Amino acid sequence: MNKNIIVAEQNVNLIGVSRIMSNNNIGCVVIVDNLNTRKPIGIITERDVIRTIGMLQPHQMVVPVREHMSHPLITLSSKATIADAMKLMYERKIRRVIILENDKLAGILTDKDIFRYLVENKDLLSTVIASNLPIPENQLKQDISHFWFINTFIE
DSSP: BBOOOOOTTTTTTTHHHHHHHHHHHHSSSESSTTTTTOOOEEEHHHHHHHHHHHOOOOOGGSSSGGSSSBBBBOOOOOOOOHHHHHHHHHHTTOOEEEEEEETEEEHHHHEEHHHHHOOOOOOOHHHHSSSSSSSOOOHHHHHHHHHHHIIIIII
């Protein structure tokens, strides 16, 4: 998981959040109740911004992000396993999960983080594929192959 989490308060607008994503080269921003407590309450992703732009309602760009963020957050404990994260992400059809430790923001885990870890630790691939994940084996192999190809030859 990535422990360097970029956050924003819920009263920032989509223009501000878009600027944060652009300046930090990231695909999402965790929304917190306030910057002091950093209690996560939602998440804004690139997809959320694109969806809003696609509505062709420019006034939505200055509405506070609390109106656009995904919530309630889907989270995992820092004690969860990679298999737990994969299962949750597959079942909920999400690409990012917030990691909490004692109900506090500890990190964020993305599908890319998982695939990168599996590709770097190839001996774990057979363990993951053989586990009781709800992800069809063919889809898992295809996703891993796609990730490996993109990150080896394109980036």
